[in-house]
Amino acid sequence: MGELKTQNEKAVVRLMIIALVPFYLSAVVLHHENIMELANSRAWQAFLGLTAISVGPIVCLHVILRLVANNVGPRWKERLAHLRWHHPLPGSRADALIRKDSRIDVSTLPPQVTALLNDSMSPHERNAYWYSTIFRKVRDTSAVSNTHRTYLLYREAAAGTFVLFWVTVSFDLIGRGAYGLPLMTLSAYVVSAVYLLLLIGAANQAGNRMVTGAIANFTPGQPQGDTE
Template sequence: MAGLSLKAKNIAPLSVLVVIQLIAVTMVNRHTFDTSLLDILKDTGGTMLAISVLAGWLSHLMPADLKNALVFLRWRNVLPGHRFIQLAEKDTRIDIDLFKTRVVDYESLKSDNKSQNSYWYREFYRPVTNQDEVVTTHKSYLLYRDAAAVSLISAVILVLAKLLIDMQMAQIGFDSVWVFAIAIIGFIVAARNAGQRMVTTAIAVSLTTIVTE
């Protein structure tokens, strides 16, 4: 039987990140911190299950390509694998001389961002996809990427709700949007760092595997 996907494993921590933002929104509107709000994090029943379902649903509303574009602020060649050579050259864990022997047509590929990702995926990522170091960084990338997307969607929903049904949303001010804005920026930075680390970790592990064989 196949194991859970990385996205499925991320549902619990993603739900916690959503809850933390909801607590922050509550604090912004009440102008006080109520410790009882933290009780939801201890809830293993219906509330956390509902939040988990909601978080999972929201994370699937935005296409993967758009989420990647959000993280790396690019419209084309958005993945860190599209620049794996440039990233590898900056990583002190990677033996550059050995790395260059592994990459066919190194210089020409370096200037071809479109081809870099498929080459990295085929030659470096796939052979070590199940290595713990690679799995950990990949999981982190997906978590923070999805968290950024969920926060952005939540901010849009909040703004639309305030504009369309302001009477029912009277207790929630527009200041709440700043909670999501700060979260989005933080998650984007974390996802970008994790994505780049995933790319260079796959290269480092792949080269180490070759040396030890």
């Protein structure tokens, strides 16, 4: 999984940069005169000159966004991606997901998979069984690996965007209350919230497809995949 997360790093940052667009557009709409005055000032031109010969602002932003995404715990990322407080991992719901997937014929499933349909299994036990018995044996196949990578991409981006959203809200409230200086318009809030919900929805769907995709690609007797 570490390798997949590394492959996703640049894409995650790009998705989080998109989340900042409503903030910047709001700043332009609300404070364009002040921004133009600042842009024409000698101090700002000097700052631009310094950034041109040292660490650029885009590089700094890239590092900050990576830190934001990496400082959210895996458990919280799962809860956000699936909007579930208890047992958020999609493998916990493998029994329900199997029955909903048109690719899977329940009547032809091998015993290793039908065990997931046992109602006596707790969600935790079901996820652990799915991971150890099914997923680990097929995770290196291209179909499952690609879905897993997509899931991690949207999960990380959703978590980072969630943090950025509330940081933006905090700065906006402080600006309005302490200085009478709003930073976000109502339409920007709506766009930001919709974008976050789209990322959450994409993560949720990819996670569910990862579970059923592993089952659809599972064949009894397969060698166990690399566990490192």
